[in-house]
Amino acid sequence: MGACTVLMVSCGPKSTAVTGPKYTASEQLVQGKTIFENSCSRCHKLPDPAKHDDQGWIKTLSRMAPKAKLNDEQHQMVYDYLISVNKK
Template sequence: MKRIILAGSLAAVALLSCTPKASTAASPVLAVSTAEQIAQGKTIFENSCGRCHKLPDPAKHTPVQWVGIMNSMAPKAKLTDEQHQWVYDYVVSVKK
């Protein structure tokens, strides 16, 4: 029983740690990128991400999958918290 509780707790912590980072410049209310910022996110995605590898189709991943991808790749691309948010908002805005 203790193992089940521990496994559930660890899964919850892992899931919560994979959420997009909030920008320190943003207000405490949920930040929503503007259309201009999302356009900048697309440019950053194409230029920064495409510099090292073939770009994935944004519509092929769910928003939850993008959280993990972005949290893994944004530091490698040296994105600021704002850029991280803009790229995330761009990729999840692409419709299938």
């Protein structure tokens, strides 16, 4: 119960639940990078993480994560990876 109440991001029904950073551990960032590289290059070239700032990636990922069929957890890890390297 506790985990789900606190971690709304991973328990929400939709994959638009990412509203900010959550993971900072390198394990998750590495996973986020892998997911990003595998899932986000299917329809277009891999976007430059510097293309958006932290707010911009929230918006763009909430449109792209469903396209890439990411679950909330994967969505979150990709987001955290992107903002860890976007230098903004």
